[in-house]
Amino acid sequence: MSRDVEDLNRRLLRARDAMDRAYAEPLNVRAVASVAHISEAHFIRSFRAAFGETPHRYLQRRRVERSMFLLRETDRSITDICFDVGFMSLGTFSRTFREIVGETPSDYRAANGPVMAPNCIWMAATRPRAASSVATRSSSFGEADAPAAP
Amino acid sequence: MITKLNVATIFVLDKDEALDFYVNKLGLEKGQDVKQGSYRWVTVRVPGNNGTEISLEQPGSPLHDDATAAQLRELIAKGAMSSVVFSTDDVRGLYETLQARGVTDFTQEPIEHFYGTDMGLRDPFGNAIRILQQGKVAQKVTA
Numbered sequence: 679m680s681r682d683v684e685d686l687n688r689r690l691l692r693a694r695d696a697m698d699r700a701y702a703e704p705l706n707v708r709a710v711a712s713v714a715h716i717s718e719a720h721f722i723r724s725f726r727a728a729f730g731e732t733p734h735r736y737l738q739r740r741r742v743e744r745s746m747f748l749l750r751e752t753d754r755s756i757t758d759i760c761f762d763v764g765f766m767s768l769g770t771f772s773r774t775f776r777e778i779v780g781e782t783p784s785d786y787r788a789a790n791g792p793v794m795a796p797n798c799i800w801m802a803a804t805r806p807r808a809a810s811s812v813a814t815r816s817s818s819f820g821e822a823d824a825p826a827a828p
Numbered sequence: 829m830i831t832k833l834n835v836a837t838i839f840v841l842d843k844d845e846a847l848d849f850y851v852n853k854l855g856l857e858k859g860q861d862v863k864q865g866s867y868r869w870v871t872v873r874v875p876g877n878n879g880t881e882i883s884l885e886q887p888g889s890p891l892h893d894d895a896t897a898a899q900l901r902e903l904i905a906k907g908a909m910s911s912v913v914f915s916t917d918d919v920r921g922l923y924e925t926l927q928a929r930g931v932t933d934f935t936q937e938p939i940e941h942f943y944g945t946d947m948g949l950r951d952p953f954g955n956a957i958r959i960l961q962q963g964k965v966a967q968k969v970t971a
Binding site: 680683687688691692694695698728794798 | 841898902904905906935936939942943946953954958960
């Protein structure tokens with residue numbers, strides 16, 4: 679039993695790494711689940727059990743974290759940053775950013791400057807926690823299309 | 829006064845598989861390999877460095893009871909346990925070398941930052957490894 683969990687965890691981790699690596703691309707749950715070699719429904723359910731949030735929520739927080747980094751460290755426009763980190767529309771980006779961070783991208787940029795520490799530390803440590811009210815379903819990622827957990 | 833970090837530990841799922849990865853793939857050298865009863869103490873280290881030994885520990889008897897070992901193994905597999913950072917003088921060359929040796933589990937190809945260029949990968953069990961080629965620290969990053 680435990681060996682099965684280890685094997686599943688290792689494959690879920692590989693899928694999570696794929697999201698961390700390819701957050702800027704238009705990912706969907708089918709593609710990410712295929713990295714773990716399991717069905718979409720099983721992937722969403724077991725990912726949540728292993729990591730405490732759905733794959734889509736994980737990806738949203740990675741994208742928002744990377745956008746926070748670019749807002750702090752660069753002069754790129756908010757529209758450019760939105761597409762840089764993999765959001766498909768400015769409206770979704772702004773709403774998601776506000777829901778997760780609690781302020782608008784421009785307010786965040788105005789209040790925060792560059793931070794001097796290794797990138798891997800910030801990737802891990804500054805990824806925002808999401809409020810419990812944040813929506814976890816999205817049409818572009820496709821979690822909403824997956825069969826519901828039994 | 830403490831003068832050196834002598835031994836650090838990475839938890840692995842199999843010591844032989846770990847040795848193969850850390851020595852034959854990553855390019856470290858084997859340090860200690862001592863057996864006492866059923867327990868095998870095995871370490872790896874950066875070659876020629878006289879530096880820190882990395883002890884490869886496997887969850888289980890006699891260090892852990894079965895339930896604890898099972899928990900640890902599941903945590904290792906989801907990347908929630910050990911991580912280490914190595915230094916190199918040629919991160920891009922090493923990236924190509926590792927690929928040639930069959931390493932596929934990269935979490936990040938070499939990327940430049942204000943502090944240098946680094947890459948990320950995982951060992952066969954899920955532990956995070958970062959390798960940094962230190963660079964000049966820029967005063968301020970502007971696009």
